[in-house]
Amino acid sequence: MRIVKLKKENFLEFMEGISTISELIAPIRNGDKVSFQPVKDFNKIDLNATRTILPPKKFFVPSSFAMFRISNQTYEPDFSHIKNRILFGIHPCDIHGLLVLDRLFMQELQDPYYTKARISTLIIGVSCMPDDYCMAKSMGTHVVEEGFDLFLNDLGSFYLVFIGSSKGDDLIRLKTGLFEETITGEDIQKYVEWQTKRDASYKNGINxxxxxxxxxxxxxxxxxxxxxxxxxxxxxxxxxxxxxxxxxxxxxxxxxxxxxxxxxxxxxxxxxxxxxxxxxxxxxxxxxxxxxxxxxxxxxxxxxxxxxxxxxxxxxxxxxxxxxxxxxxxxxxxxxxxxxxxxxxxxxxxxx
Known part of the structure; x- marks a missing residue:
């Protein structure tokens, strides 16, 4: 897995760049609630949201959609609800949630609607800190190694960016000048310290x-x-x-x-x-x-x-x-x- 750095001062330029190739969805705050919505104002993206009202599954399995139409012995499947999208701000637990759905809908009997939506969507994960209700550590879902195209670890003045797929690498290449390839020992130490702090912050969990x-x-x-x-x-x-x-x-x-x-x-x-x-x-x-x-x-x-x-x-x-x-x-x-x-x-x- 290739790892690069993105300074926070370059974050908005990167987001504007990737929004030109697909619809960009991100966590947007409305009062005390946060939900995944199409981005219209980059300054309204909530980078510190703990959880959205609904998980990102709604973009892969919508609450309601037409599957097909039949008329005079003709069959017409309907994939019109599926768009090319970039989902930004997905937390590790929600990425694990998508991996669960992947096993259910894409392994034994493949669901054509879920599969097409999954293939049409790029996932950009973002690290998070737990609140009083998070139980991800006890479930082993606070760390994620797959299921994303890019994953941004917030280390203060910069993001340590894990590139999880060739599509993620293509996103980096859209604005390659914004990223640094050199990862220093100090950067690694910051990442280790952040992991330790995050793990110690979990107050909730089950056996x-x-x-x-x-x-x-x-x-x-x-x-x-x-x-x-x-x-x-x-x-x-x-x-x-x-x-x-x-x-x-x-x-x-x-x-x-x-x-x-x-x-x-x-x-x-x-x-x-x-x-x-x-x-x-x-x-x-x-x-x-x-x-x-x-x-x-x-x-x-x-x-x-x-x-x-x-x-x-x-x-x-x-x-x-x-x-x-x-x-x-x-x-x-x-x-x-x-x-x-x-x-x-x-x-x-x-x-x-």
Whole structure:
């Protein structure tokens, strides 16, 4: 992997340069919220954002899109939602989230829509410091070695830039005069010190190694009944999760000669109708059974198949769930701890 330096005084010129070849998406702040948006003003890019509301998966698996149209025995696939893009400001945990989706959508049965979007998108990662909700270190996702074209490590007055692909190298060559090839011993020491500082800053995490067996041992534990009472089945945890990938498809047709359009949209295994089948049977009527499925995916099943957790430790479920059900609190409950957030909700008379 080739490594170069970019002084911060040259950062905006580099961004302006790469924006001429593709649509540039970056974290943009609006009040106290940050989201990935097309860049219209380079000065509004938030380089210090901890997390965006939604992960970058929305650019690869949109919340809703037309897959194809059928009319008079003609079949027309629709890839119109896919653009050539550069996604800037992706944190290591979110890059790991994309690597999870890569395995699901590009390995055994290749999803043509995800694959085309992935190929059409360049990833520029950026280093970050954790806040009180980040759990990336305990998940092993605070460091990333693949899945990006460029990765910028913020070392104060300059970025140490890791070039992860030939496409990333092409981006460097657009403005090659802005980069320095020589990496000094002092630069390396700054990088080591920054890594040490970042690792020591993590305040949150779970004992992931213990989770797969605990999920099996406590699959029928009483704490799931408490979650059953507390969960609102709103699906927010799935919507904000970088690795959740459930979807549904519906066929739409307007009256007359208009074609049939098949639309794919996000769904969630935590929603009541997800397991509803013909005849009105629902295999997971209870909230606790849906939550068991969700957390089995995050803490056991994916690890068993791929050797890595289905959770990347981004902390979005922690800041999103209104009743405190999240990977952290469920992991603590599996370890035998009583968690005040959803225990208090479950003890309310109105929910009994």
């Amino acid at each position: 992931f190694i213990a989770m797969p067996r605990l999920m099996e041992l406590k699959y029928r534990d009483a704490f799931w009944d408490k979650l059953d009472l507390a969960c609102l089945s709103c699906g927010s945890c799935s919507m904000v999760c970088p690795t959740c990938n459930c979807y549904n498809v519906v066929d739409r047709k307007e009256p007359g000669e208009s074609p049939v359009e098949r639309v794919r949209h996000w769904d969630s295994c935590t929603l009541h109708d997800y397991s509803l089948v013909a005849g009105g049977e629902n295999f997971r009527k209870s909230r606790k059974n849906r939550l068991k499925l969700f957390y089995t995916h995050k803490l056991e099943a994916y690890a068993g198949k791929y050797g890595k957790p289905g959770c990347v430790g981004c902390g979005r479920c922690i800041v999103t769930c209104p009743v405190g059900i999240n990977v952290k609190s469920v992991a603590q409950a599996l370890e035998g701890n009583e968690i005040k957030e959803f225990w208090n909700i479950a003890n309310l008379e109105v929910l009994k």
